[in-house]
Amino acid sequence: MMVPCRLQVNGAPVELVVRPADRLIDVLRGPLGLTGTKEGCGNGECGACTVLLGGRPVNSCLVLAIEADGGEVTTIEGLAGPGGGLSPVQQAFVERGGIQCGFCSPGMIVAAHALLCATPAPSEAQIREALVGNLCRCTGYAQIVESVMLAARRMAAAPAAGGHDG
Ligand code: FES
Ligand code: FES
Structure with a gap:
């Protein structure tokens, strides 16, 4: 099953179709090609995957893409x-x-x-x-x-x- 997911990423609107289990880091590094965000531990312990969601830092390995639906995401690429x-x-x-x-x-x-x-x-x-x-x-x-x-x-x-x- 695939579900729609809309995000604002680094100031630009994006519309995706994701699997329910896809994490935010998966869609950032995968379909969106924003590979500046790194995956270290994959379980919330290292912070390598930190992005801003609604202006607050989150571990993007712990957030499902569908949980971020409708949210504003800023990655390292957006801090220029x-x-x-x-x-x-x-x-x-x-x-x-x-x-x-x-x-x-x-x-x-x-x-x-x-x-x-x-x-x-x-x-x-x-x-x-x-x-x-x-x-x-x-x-x-x-x-x-x-x-x-x-x-x-x-x-x-x-x-x-x-x-x-x-
Ligand atoms: S990859 Fe280590 S906290 Fe997310
Ligand atoms: S882990 Fe190498 S610079 Fe921080």
């Missing part, structure tokens, strides 16, 4: 900055070494972006708390926290540069 360049968070991760192998980075950056939309000047503790569900095997997290703090300072100085916030 003005002119299609890197968003402030992406740029800060590049500059501060918040990215090494890169597998955790899309989910980490989406989660950090959501934090900065809700809490523009977070403390280090707030950053660590917001990213507690996003695991990184490479960086030791210090560079990631520094990256988010740099992005926060830049977004506070130029709020319009924050990109699409889903």
Whole structure:
């Protein structure tokens, strides 16, 4: 059995036909070709699959596509900055070494972006708390926290540069 599913993905309407058991990550990476979202554990433990649903970070491996029907989804591809360049968070991760192998980075950056939309000047503790569900095997997290703090300072100085916030 296939069922219709309508989503707003990175600002664009999409209409799909999905299996009831298809997860949100399946339709993002499959028919929609948005392979920036990564699948690590597949059971809600690593955060690699984090996307925004209605502006809130969710593990897209734990959300059925039909549960997201009618919702607004923002993936890492939707966080581009003005002119299609890197968003402030992406740029800060590049500059501060918040990215090494890169597998955790899309989910980490989406989660950090959501934090900065809700809490523009977070403390280090707030950053660590917001990213507690996003695991990184490479960086030791210090560079990631520094990256988010740099992005926060830049977004506070130029709020319009924050990109699409889903
Ligand atoms: S792949 Fe979804 S939380 Fe790990
Ligand atoms: S950069 Fe490799 S898992 Fe985070």
